[in-house]
Amino acid sequence: MGTYKITFSMNLLVGLVLFFLLFPVLVVVAISFSSAEFLTFPPPGLSLRWYEEIFSSYDWVNAFWITIKVGLLTALISVVLGVPAAFAIIRHSFFGKDMFNALILAALITPPIIKAMSIYLFYVELGLNNTIFGLALAHTVSGVPFVVINTAASLKSYDVNLERAACVHGASPLRSVLVITLPVIWAGVLVGAVFAFMQSAQELIVSIFVLGTVNRPLAVKLWEGVQVSTDPSIAAASTVLIGVAILSFLMVVLIKRRDGSLAP
Amino acid sequence: MSRAVRGPKSGASVRLASLRKTFGNVRAVDDISLDIPAGSFVAFLGPSGSGKTTTLNLLAGFITPDSGEILFDDAPISRTPTHQRGIGMVFQSYALFPHMTVFDNVAFPLKMRGERDRGRVRERVAEALAMVQLGGYEKRYPRQLSGGQQQRVAMARALVSHPRLLLMDEPLGALDKKLRDQMQIEIKNIHRRVGSTFVYVTHDQNEALTMSDFIVVMRDGAIAQAGTPQELYDSPANEFVADFLGGANLVRGRITGADAASQRIAFEDGQEVVVPLAGETLEPGAAASLFVRPEGVTLAQPDDERTRLHGEVSEIVFLGNSFRVIATVAGQGFSALVGRDEIGGLSLGDRVGFAWENERSRAFASEAGGT
Ligand SMILES: Nc1ncnc2c1ncn2[C@@H]1O[C@H](COP(=O)(O)OP(=O)(O)OP(=O)(O)O)[C@@H](O)[C@H]1O
Ligand SMILES: [Mg+2]
Numbered sequence: 001m002g003t004y005k006i007t008f009s010m011n012l013l014v015g016l017v018l019f020f021l022l023f024p025v026l027v028v029v030a031i032s033f034s035s036a037e038f039l040t041f042p043p044p045g046l047s048l049r050w051y052e053e054i055f056s057s058y059d060w061v062n063a064f065w066i067t068i069k070v071g072l073l074t075a076l077i078s079v080v081l082g083v084p085a086a087f088a089i090i091r092h093s094f095f096g097k098d099m100f101n102a103l104i105l106a107a108l109i110t111p112p113i114i115k116a117m118s119i120y121l122f123y124v125e126l127g128l129n130n131t132i133f134g135l136a137l138a139h140t141v142s143g144v145p146f147v148v149i150n151t152a153a154s155l156k157s158y159d160v161n162l163e164r165a166a167c168v169h170g171a172s173p174l175r176s177v178l179v180i181t182l183p184v185i186w187a188g189v190l191v192g193a194v195f196a197f198m199q200s201a202q203e204l205i206v207s208i209f210v211l212g213t214v215n216r217p218l219a220v221k222l223w224e225g226v227q228v229s230t231d232p233s234i235a236a237a238s239t240v241l242i243g244v245a246i247l248s249f250l251m252v253v254l255i256k257r258r259d260g261s262l263a264p
Numbered sequence: 265m266s267r268a269v270r271g272p273k274s275g276a277s278v279r280l281a282s283l284r285k286t287f288g289n290v291r292a293v294d295d296i297s298l299d300i301p302a303g304s305f306v307a308f309l310g311p312s313g314s315g316k317t318t319t320l321n322l323l324a325g326f327i328t329p330d331s332g333e334i335l336f337d338d339a340p341i342s343r344t345p346t347h348q349r350g351i352g353m354v355f356q357s358y359a360l361f362p363h364m365t366v367f368d369n370v371a372f373p374l375k376m377r378g379e380r381d382r383g384r385v386r387e388r389v390a391e392a393l394a395m396v397q398l399g400g401y402e403k404r405y406p407r408q409l410s411g412g413q414q415q416r417v418a419m420a421r422a423l424v425s426h427p428r429l430l431l432m433d434e435p436l437g438a439l440d441k442k443l444r445d446q447m448q449i450e451i452k453n454i455h456r457r458v459g460s461t462f463v464y465v466t467h468d469q470n471e472a473l474t475m476s477d478f479i480v481v482m483r484d485g486a487i488a489q490a491g492t493p494q495e496l497y498d499s500p501a502n503e504f505v506a507d508f509l510g511g512a513n514l515v516r517g518r519i520t521g522a523d524a525a526s527q528r529i530a531f532e533d534g535q536e537v538v539v540p541l542a543g544e545t546l547e548p549g550a551a552a553s554l555f556v557r558p559e560g561v562t563l564a565q566p567d568d569e570r571t572r573l574h575g576e577v578s579e580i581v582f583l584g585n586s587f588r589v590i591a592t593v594a595g596q597g598f599s600a601l602v603g604r605d606e607i608g609g610l611s612l613g614d615r616v617g618f619a620w621e622n623e624r625s626r627a628f629a630s631e632a633g634g635t
Contacts, residue, residue, distance in 0.1 A: 161359040167346040168324050168353045168431075169421065170376030176347075183363045 025242060032235035039230055050236035060221065060237060066132065066211070067201050067218040067241075073136035074143045074200040075193040081140065082147025082196075083189055087177075089148070090155040104148050107141045112205040115141065120209040128210075135211040139203060143196030147189065154188025155181075187259035191252050198248045201241065275303035275461035276336040276428035278323070283332035285318055292318040293329070294485035300478070302337070305455050305462045307472035309508070310482030316465040319482070320431050323463065325349055336428065347376070352422030352460070354435040358414045360406040366393070366417050367402035373425040392420040395454060412443045419451070423458060430458075433465045448475055469509050473497070481505050497557075502544065503628035506555045513561070513598050514553040515573075516630045519546045529554050529627055531594035537572050539625045551630040560624040561600035563589065563610070564617040571617030573598070577610060591616055 027041050032050055034043030054060040088094070089101060119138045120129065128134030162184060166176035182189070204219045212220050218241055225234035278300040285293040293315045300306050308316045321327045323334060325346035333340050341349055352373070360369050370389045379385055393399050396416035406414055415435060422430055435451075436444045452475050455462050466472055472479045473493045481488040481496065481504075488508075489501040500506035507514055517531040527545065529552050530536045537554055546552050564571045575591030575598055587607050590599045600618055610616065 159357060159359060161355045161357055162361060164324070164326055164346075165353065165355060165359040165421075166361070166372070166376075167326075168349075168351060169373035170347050170425070171372075172347050173345075175376070180361055184361075 028235050028238050029242065031232050032239040034232045034235070037231055039232060039235065043232075050232045053233045054236050054240070057233075060233070063216055063218045063221040063237075064240065066215050069132050070136050070139060070207075070211070070217055071197040071200040073132065074139040075197040077136060077140045078143035078147045078196040079189060079193050082144045082192060083151050083182075085144065086148045086151035086155055090152050104145050108145050112203070116206040116209040119206060123210060130211060130213060130215070132211070132215070135207060135217070136200070138206050138210050139200040140196075142199055142203070146195035146199065147192035150188045150192035150195070151185065154185035158185055187255045190255055194248045194252050194255075198245055201244055274428075274459040277302040277338070278429060278461060278463070279335040279338070280319075280322075281333045281335065283319070283322060283334065284330045285322060285327060286330055291485045293322065296332075296485075296487055298480060298487065298490060300461060300463065303459050303461055304477045305452070305464065305475060306478045306480060307476035308463065308465045308480050308482055309467065309469060309472040310488075311467060311508070314482040315485040316467075316482055317433055318485075320433050320463065320465055323429070324351060324353060324431055349429075350425075350427055351429040351431060352425065352427035353431040354415075354418045354422045354433070356434040356437050358406075358418040358438075360414055360417055360421070362406055364405075365402060366398070366404050366406070366409070369406070369417055370420045370424050373421060377425055388424055389420075392424040393417075395423065395457070396420045396450070411438055412447070415439060415447065419454070423454070423460070426458070427460055429461045429463065431463050431465075434467070435464075436466075436471065444471075451475065473509070479509075481508060499542065500555070500626070500628075503553050503555070503631060506626070506628060511558055511599070513556050513558060514628070514630075515593055515596050515598060516551065516553050517594065519548050519550045519552045519627065521548055522546075527627055533594040535573060535594060537625070538622075539627045540623055542623070542626055544627065544629050546627060546629055552627045553630040554625060555628055556620050556625040558588065558599045559601040560620045561598075562619050563600060563602055563606060563608075564619040566615050566617040568617055568619070570619040572620065573618045575616055575618065577612050577614045577616055580607070580610065580612065589616070591618070593618075 031039055031041055031043055033046050033048065034040065035045035035047040035049065036043060085100075085104065089097065094100075115138075119141075123129040123134055123138075126134075128137065158181065163176045163181050166180045167173060171179060201217075202219060204223055207217050207220050208223070211217060216224070218237060222234055222237055222241070225237070278298075280296050280298040280300075283293055283296045284291070296315075296319065308319060310316050318327070322329055325341070325344065329342065333342055335341065336349070361372065364372070367389055370392055371385050374385050374388055379388070389402070390399065393401065396419050398413060398416050398420065401409070401413065401417075406417065409417065415438075418435070422432075432451075436447050439447065448471060451462075451464075464472075464476065476493060478490065479493055479496050480490040483504055489496055489505045496505060496509050500509065500512075503514060506512045515531060517529040519527055520530045520536065521528045522541070522545070524541075526538045526540055528536055528538050531554075539554060566574055573593055575593040577589060578592050578597075579588075579590040581588040581590070583601075586604060587602045588599055589602050589607070589610065590597055592598070598618065
């Protein structure tokens, strides 16, 4: 009976916390379907007018595509760099390995404004400011850790004998990794890539510095929209971004479910 | 009758020359030299951590020796990478590729070794699967197979490209007893048909005794003894091999003297036996064990002149076609396998005499706390 009480109050507590965390999101989603001209809550009526508005606006659609492009490019480069890094960390011991490890993870905790300013100054020299490739490269700094962490986790539980079996039966070392190891651990790599993409799609500060003038990604456009306009179109755009995040999250869950070895 | 899967080339002879491999301060393989005749079935037998897997990994090329050389057909292969050594291997965990069907798993070595003709591939895969009696399972995935079936697929994959050398690391370790007995016979049959050299790692002495042409008993990274199963069983070279392979009586005592052909061991209770000098020759005073196999021991009257050792019966176990009589000799256990008609009216607590033919006994240096 005591445990029942505890379970009940725990559930209540968790529910309250979740409500507190999610309430602002729910408000934004609700407002995006508003029929009113202003950001009012609760909305006086329901409509899809703000979705029509953003999807017929070149600016919004363009921002959306830029976010997608930057995100996909970020995910791709993160995989290309992160997978070999994960192999190095799990399979080999080398001088400075702990430093290497820490450096990769440091990207996750460096204050965004510091990252943004230093990358901006660096890019002035390289001419990478205001390019999609430049922003993708900048986002890759934070995208790589996600790929490394997830790939390393998969590699840890991967039976090295599979690769040895491939080698002993005639596959070169590189070929055994490509034909056997990667296909077996693909789920971990993909989860890392999805995280890298999500991280890029929601990142604001670096984006403002690197790609904040002409071709702005969704996050930057939203940020500006909040400052200048007061109509619910930004709520609709936010909801689209939330939708992308939820889709990515569902993807991760589905991947993990398909691949039992990744179950947490 | 199934067709023989014999390749154009038969087994390779394998030579290990002063092979060493250390991990940190563990001498996993400590100066091993060994000749494995082409086409033979060799078992590496030894307790956990004795260096069997390390030796196999050196043969496969997964790790490189610190020193020494490995030769296949008299050609050094230390610098040949794993994938060019032309060997097959069965892993204890099978290591089947989980994302490939049985067919693709078995076809893998053929494809990697450049077989492009799809008709040939199909033919060879079918042949290999037939040999392990798994025809019809081509489209399954490894996870859809039982442990025994996975084991067979692993065999087929290892053999499909007619390797010169087949390595097996405790391939039956994960199977239950019945399946293991059956697979032992099948593997032996397969060996006879394909003619490759088989190197088989196990810590099951029965497996080693029943399957192999040669047994290499490993201990602490070194070879304790190598020879045919009969040699090792009948004339073990030391206490460790005697104890590890088959049941053995090892009664600890001390050497009290020796002459040209024999030495004497005395036990705590004052009894003395004379053994031939065939085992190890020991200094007087050295701790020694009397070795004699239970099936070489017969019962005798305590006052019979054939009696070499006296004891007190502590247990009589019925084994179906025989009895195991266990007695206490010098405070230690001593057993004899006795036919049903020889047991007579023996009962617990009786004093009994044991006899054996002189040349079936040995003296070995006894290891403190051994057995
Ligand atoms: N990669 C490694 N790093 C460090 N030590 C190792 C490594 N591989 C093996 N060893 C050590 O070398 C010794 C021999 O190990 P090995 O795996 O060859 O034994 P084994 O005879 O195969 O034993 P088992 O019957 O348990 O499989 C052991 O002491 C082991 O701890
Ligand atoms: Mg082993």
